[in-house]
Amino acid sequence: MVTAATEAASLVVRRNNVTEAGRADGPVMMFAHGYGCDQDMWRRLLPYFADDYRLVLFDHVGAGRSDVDAYDRGKYGTLDGYAEDLLEICAVLDLKDVILVAHSVSAMIALIAAVREPDRFARLVLVAPSPRYTNDAADGYVGGFSEEDIEGLLASLDSNYVAWAEALAPMAMGNPDAPELAEELRSSFCRTNPSIARHFARVTFLSDSRPVLDKAGCECLILQCSDDLLAPQEVGDYVHRHLEQSTLVQLQATGHCPHVSAPGDTARAILNYLDSRP
Amino acid sequence: MTDAPGPPAGHDKPPDDFEALFHQAPCGYLVTDDGGSITAVNDTFVRWTGFARPELLGRRLQDLMPVGDQILYSTHCIPQLGINGSVSEIAVEIIDAGGERRAALLSAQRVPGSGQEPGSVRVIIFSAHERRMFEKELVAALRAAEESEVRRGQAEKELQRLALHDSLTGLPNRAGLRMALEPLLDGSGKVTLAVLFLDLDHFKAVNDSLGHSAGDELLMAVADRLRAAVPGTGTVARLSGDEFLVARTAVDTPAAVALAAGLLDVLRAPMQIEGLEIVTSASIGIAVADNAEETLEDLIRRADIAMYRAKERGRGRWELHEPAETDPTVDRLRALGELRRGIRDGAPGPLPAADRPADRHRQRRGGPGPVAAPHARPAAAVGIHHDG
Incomplete structure (x- = not known):
């Protein structure tokens, strides 16, 4: 954990459960998790970078072990609120030339942040990005989902409401001094407050971040998975076309989370990209 | 055993006890690879969904779900299985051969691969129709309570406005x-x-x-x-x-x-x-x-x-x-x-x-x-x- 110099810094660190690992004096590599999970989803990828990079991880507010009380429906009603948090973390830790690895919806959060403070970031690594999940009949954009699909997701989240609320209960009542804490925390992975999950789903899956692509001047690596329900091939190509300084790498990994299912391939793709563009 | 689907129901050879337990368990048993593709499925699940076994083998489990559940499965369950090794009591719907949605609960555990063996995922799925009805009512009541709380807040504001x-x-x-x-x-x-x-x-x-x-x-x-x-x-x-x-x-x-x-x-x-x-x-x-x-x-x-x-x-x-x-x-x-x-x-x-x-x-x-x-x-x- 970080020792924060000021109270404001420690508030940000606590709010987003900022943690650090790796080589303290290495270049900064920051990881932003996607919808449905928390920073633990990077666990299998980190060993490939820990020797050379200073690794900074955090949970979006509402996810993982972030400060749920900081969840403000107004602020987090758009992705801008999350981008603001990300920039605040960079500011309080005074991070420079950040290599930002961002998954899923966080790829768009990363781009919003990079447009706001272009000098803060050296490179962006966008894992399975999508600027808009729903199709847009008006201009023929294919995001992969209809609005009814997203309503279905919200219904699905509602179905899981009771299960998730049950899963949260032992954590809320747990005694931090109890020896079973480690086990408790491990099983807390991807736990989420059901109401927040629902709101975040709305914000994530009904947002349209396409305009931000054209504004971003940062160098970006796009990691495109095979057979990804959430970010199909057309979407990756769209992102590549609209991000001026982007490189697209096709991964063999299937699904939406290559850093979980194929951490070795994912890490190699990132390292190759970084090596090729020192 | 789990890698082979086992003999079909009604075979003449007396089934091995464990195989019988696999096939005739009171819930669906499946084995998938890390991507969700079904490699083995028991008779109960075959019967429950109305699919023929060959229709299920090779198919991804999440493809049997409505899109909303697929999103949830891809963003929440697969990474959780990969990192944490298990998920439990995830509420999903399975679309059966007739196109009907069947409410179910899903628990799964990942078996890490060793050597050349890739990892696999053991899944149990059990019907949760009644529980889902009950939960739907609960969640509807919760939403109604949230809405009435909002209305109460508005009414309070209005009362205060009237008073002032x-x-x-x-x-x-x-x-x-x-x-x-x-x-x-x-x-x-x-x-x-x-x-x-x-x-x-x-x-x-x-x-x-x-x-x-x-x-x-x-x-x-x-x-x-x-x-x-x-x-x-x-x-x-x-x-x-x-x-x-x-x-x-x-x-x-x-x-x-x-x-x-x-x-x-x-x-x-x-x-x-x-x-x-x-x-x-x-x-x-x-x-x-x-x-x-x-x-x-x-x-x-x-x-x-x-x-x-x-x-x-x-x-x-x-x-x-x-x-x-x-x-x-x-x-x-x-x-x-x-x-x-x-x-x-x-x-x-x-x-x-x-x-x-x-x-x-x-x-x-x-x-x-x-x-x-x-x-x-x-x-x-x-x-x-x-x-x-």
């Missing part, structure tokens, strides 16, 4: 005025506050001759004009009947006087009430807070006294309560005395009842209102009743 505002004109009432101004008078003396006490002239005559609805319309028109004439930093309130109060901060006496003169002008312009052109006027008393100790009630009382003087000196004008007039009670007595004399000496025609001091006192001072002041009693004592 006059329903006819929408202006703050006396309580609303206090709420708005009292925080400003913090006793520091740093805030100058000017208060204009405004009373319509001959309002009761309008009410009596044209009816209450015309009177109400007049009050609303006056409220609109005052609202429009007072800059954004000012407060306009309706205290009662035809009494309005205008307050502005950071205003000195000349500015307060200018504001009063401006309001008199604005009110003088003819207005259409129920198709009739009516010309109204008002009398205004002005008081400007000049020391830190002065309370809002003191200030209103001083403005009220000045308003009386404006009435007495001919109406349609303003009067300023000078800070030098240190004793409002004495001032009040003097004002009442003058009024009494005026009435006795034959004012031009009888005063409209609303302007008769005794009636005003009954109207305004009778109750335990916030400005009920000791000098109300001397008013009776000076014997206005006898003269009126």
